[in-house]
Amino acid sequence: MHVKSTDIDDRTGQQIGDYRLLRQLGEGSSTVVYLGEHLQQHSQVAIKMLHTKLVARERAAFLEEMSTVAELDHPGIVRVLDWGNEQGYPYVVMNYVPGGTLRQRYPKGSRLPLGLVVRYINQLADALQYAHERNFIHRNIKPENMLSGDDEQVLLSDFGLALISSASITQGSQLGASTLAYMAPEHIVGKSQPASDQYALAVVVYEWLAGEQMFQGTLAELSNQHLYAPPPPLQEKNPAVTSELEDVLIKALAKDPAQRYASVQDFAAALTQSVPADVLNAPVAEDEGDITDRKDAPGDSSALPEFSIEQLAFPDVGGVAQDDPDRTDPFLRVPATPEKSGPLADTDKSAKVAASNDEELSTLIDNEADAWPFAPDVRPIESNRKLQPLALWQDATGPMKRNIVIATVLLVLLLVSSLAFAFPLVTGRGLFGPPPTPTPTPLPLTANITITPQQKEWNKTYSLSAVTGTPHATQHQVQARVLTVTTPAQAQTAQASGKRVMPGTGVAATGTLTFDNTALVPLAFPAGTVLANTLGTVGATQVVLNAPLVVPAASAVQSHVQASVAVHVVKVGKAGNIAAGQFVVRGTAGAATAPNWSATNPAAFAGGVDERTYMYVQQSDIDTTAAALIQANAPAPAQVLKPKISANERLVGEGACTPGQQANHQANEQAANVTVSVWFTCSGNLYDYDRASMLTASLLRDEMKTAHYTAINTVKTTLKQQRVADDQGTIVIQIQAQARGSYYFDDAAIKNIANQLAGKSMSAAETWLHGQTSISVAKIKLSGGTGKQVLPARAQDITISVS
Incomplete structure (x- = not known):
């Protein structure tokens, strides 16, 4: 699952992959979007990071999408250099283009200017044609x-990122108007x-020439207009646009892609041919190439454009829970404490043991175990120092020399006594008679106790919550989200049932006499003068002057x-x-x-309407x-939501449509x-069930x-209850855990x-x-003893021993 974060901390100064983020x-x-620097190459790049986390399948x-995009190598396409995930947030590394976007x-x-538009479109079309020939659709031209x-x-820019943005839309995000304003009808219904x-490129042309967006x-x-409404006439917004150019745009903006x-x-070729050569080659005014700094301009990156993807619970590596305190970490280091870091000679340690009583020995062993909690029972052994008697005698003081002499005398006496006792043993005769019979020495008493630990079944139900914001494991929270999916539109045509009659009375033909x-005298006719037709074979027998008329007199010259004067026919229809x-x-x-003036109609009288x-x-037809x-x-x-639900997620209830x-x-039309x-x-409402389990x-x-x-088998979890607790999408979950x-x-x-x-006795x-x-x-x-x-x-x- 994925969720959009509404407040991503500024990561300036941090490291992402092989890059350091210099500034936003x-x-x-x-x-x-950040300006970044490669740590080894020290080259500047633009790094775009999505606000949306992705689940494993979407990652x-x-x-896969980025690996395909990276193969696009065209001078008109911003090159994708690297990509990855930072704490679950996907990011893309691209060439840094300091000129900013055309929107800026x-x-x-x-x-x-028309010539500049055509030059831009030819470059963009060439880049898109390159991508289309490789079965790649941009999907977000703007x-x-x-x-x-x-x-x-x-x-x-942003090849391939539209697919990730559409994923965020299905996860409940709002599709921005900046994208929908250029979206083709088939794209809106999911068939791009x-x-x-x-189509989107033609919408951009329309906007650049009209000075305003098409819809x-x-x-x-916006969606309805792209699906059904024709483009507003472009020539009314820009008189410089020719009919040929507008015809090209109308064809590119056809609702049916096949047309x-x-x-x-x-x-692009048709657009170029519709523009005169002098217009195409006209230079751009100096100020037309400047970037406009306006407060209402879009707030996207100066390097890369904006486009419109809760914390993801990653699976634990190797199947070991990351927060399991019993896990054995193979990379734990042996602490180097000052008092224990030096070498310990085995001979020295043996001397300590021999010279100590039982309590001191126990204390020594305990202290050794405390000093090396993670190391095996092995210590480095210091080389034995060799004795040098001559140096010892020369360096000794008076009392020490006396002690050496006494020790030497005692050693001689010990050797003599040993020989005295050894003689009877060799000869079989004692000094004062036969030797006594030796008594055997018993082995020391030891005990070996084998214990089998007690086992019992553990069964407990825990209450957790799933939140749409950032979950906290310490508060027993996991990730939740609201999934929204719109189905394709289904259409049906019905006959209109409303019927109206338009009377013919009052609608008469009009014309000119x-x-x-x-x-030799002037003619004067006031407004409202009724004149009769001398031709009785036609329908219009009388007309009425709409305005006064004076006809000057004739002369010899x-x-x-x-x-002429405007008239209307008395008879309607x-x-x-x-x-x-x-x-x-x-x-x-x-x-x-004799008649000396006449009047006739040089053009037909038209406009008479009969009753129809x-x-x-009617509204009932629509309803x-x-x-x-x-x-x-x-x-x-x-069923609608299921294809968009990740394997680790659970749907609460059945959802609603x-x-x-x-x-x-419209009605009455x-x-x-x-x-x-x-x-x-x-x-x-969805939540991460795997993480909750x-x-x-x-x-x-x-x-x-x-x-x-400690659990001796896998902990089994069973969902007992799940329900949505509030309008914020918080979900209350109860899961039962069982283990032996x-x-x-x-x-x-x-x-x-x-x-x-x-x-103790046995x-x-x-x-x-x-x-x-x-x-x-x-x-x-x-074992042993008496x-x-x-x-x-x-x-x-x-x-x-524990079995």
């Missing part, structure tokens, strides 16, 4: 993941492909004077829609007896369709049908050890038994042994 370059919602996937260089709201190099060079990178809003609104360009390089005046020239009016002005019926979407989809596709929460829905038409999409967001077993072993018992324990006799206990039994010793609750069976064996059934008076003559 920036921190995002899910990462923190393996991360390492061009903050939100910036509009880039300005935050584009780094600014030298001479308008742009590099792509190389064309998804093309804006909440996470739900986009065959490759990202084809998209052009007057031709041949009269200009025999025809023309003027389609009957007022007549063709050009089919409305004619003639009249007489002045003293003339249309369909519209009914959504309810049917929910009923038909409602999943089992546990909440449906979400979206329609392509005119449409013949409506398509409704439904998905489910399933969530559940290990902690429970450790608690039982500690309790047994306090009572001087044997009483453990340490050196002090064995010494105490020997002291208790020293000098019967008294057996009675005392059988009265000890820690001993199941005891057997006493005496045959009396009494144990040795000295404890050091009693050997205790």
Whole structure:
């Protein structure tokens, strides 16, 4: 399992792997980036550390992913140099690019020159094409993941890290709007492909040319717009954009990946061809290349971009619990105490033993054991010094010389006495008669006691808690998390049931009348003048002037004077829609007896509407369709969550799924049908059961050890109860631990038994042994002595063996 930490301590000055962290370059919602230095090479690198811990399975996937990414060698891709885990947090070491990200260089709201955009896109497309040909999808194209190099060079970063970020999303993290704003429709539903990178790159082009992101809003609104809404017209936001360029973007932004360009390089080529050569080669203004320092600019690293992964319980090495106090550590060092660190000669030690009484000998042995608690019973032996009698006599003082003489005389007497006693033994005759019969000397009395420790069953239930924050083993806590998984959307189309009638009354055709005046007097018509059509074969028989009209008089110089005015047809409906020239009016002005002016329509009268019926979407259409989809596709929460649950985790309860829905038409909107999409967001509370089981077993072993018992078989754990205790995701767990324990006799206990039994009779010793609750069976064996059934008076003559 993994969890996102909300407060990662600043690690500046610390060492991670072969690198030292010099300073923090920036921190995002899910990462923190440091400037680092290689300890041997002294080269600067950028080190990105995730805020998210990974479980063993995810760590393996991360390492495998990074090993593949490290093989990407392209001038437009930031090279991955190293990677690993630091206390469970994954980190990636990359080339340090001091130019920062394009988001920092061009903050939100910036509009880039068209030629510069095309140059950037060609570099990015070349890098993506290289990756796509190696079956690698970036999945997180955005300005935050584009780094600014030298001479308008742009590099792509964060290859492969999008998969780790998506893992954190399933663990309950929020997907950032900075990522969702560029996400292709198929990527949103979990089916990303190389064309998804093309879509995201086109969204970046749109933003750079429009000066604003293509879609804006909440996470739900962004998702719905990418899935269903067409891009807003780009030419309305930037008049410099040609229709050809906008057509290229529309194709790259198609909702269906199959309708986009065959490759990202084809998209870049089409974008280049849609821009005139003089625009492509136009130089960038000096200030356009500067990095904008703005407070509302994204706060990611100056070296690497931000992207949007509780403490992980690692398995103990070799199957030995790391907190087991009984574990034998092969790397314990022998303490070098001043009084015991010098060499000890065996001959010197023997002299000490011979010259001491029993109590002094016991004390000496005890002290030796205390001085070397972890070392075997072996000591370095000092070379014996050779005696030099001549030097000893020459260096001796007067009293010492006297002692030497006395010792020499005594030695001579001892030799004479020995010869006197040896003679009768050799000849068989004593000095005063036959030698006496020798009496045999008995062997010293020793006892060997074999004891079998008492065994008993241990069975206890412990209460633990799992927390979503940082767990503390001393408080009997393990890691917990909330897992959230969204299912793919299911869609269904239904007929609209709403029906409305639009009346034809009041909707009349409109047009223009052009007057031709041949009269020598002007013509004047006020607004609202009704003129009748002299052609009775057409539908429009009368029109009304919308404005006053004055037609100047004709003259000898200009025999025809023309003027036009807007009119509308009196008769409503389609009957007022007549063709050009089919409305004619003639009249007489002045003293003339024949018509001397006329008017006709040079263009058709249009716009008349008859009564018609249309369909519209009702709320019930949406609700009914959504309810049917929910009923038909409602999943089992546990089945949805199961693929995302690690082997060491347990789900509390069955989890829960909440449906979400979206329609392509709103209620009361005119449409013949409506398509409704439904998905489910399933969530559940998880905790690290393996760690809880290990902690429970450790608690039982500690309790047994306090009572001087040790487990002689594997501690068996059984889950008794689990429940969510609060809305913070805290889980209360009860686990039963069972083991068979044997009483453990340490050196002090064995010494105490020997002291208790020293000098006791056999019967008294057996009675005392059988009265000890820690001993199941005891057997006493005496050797030597006079045959009396009494144990040795000295404890050091009693050997205790534990079976």
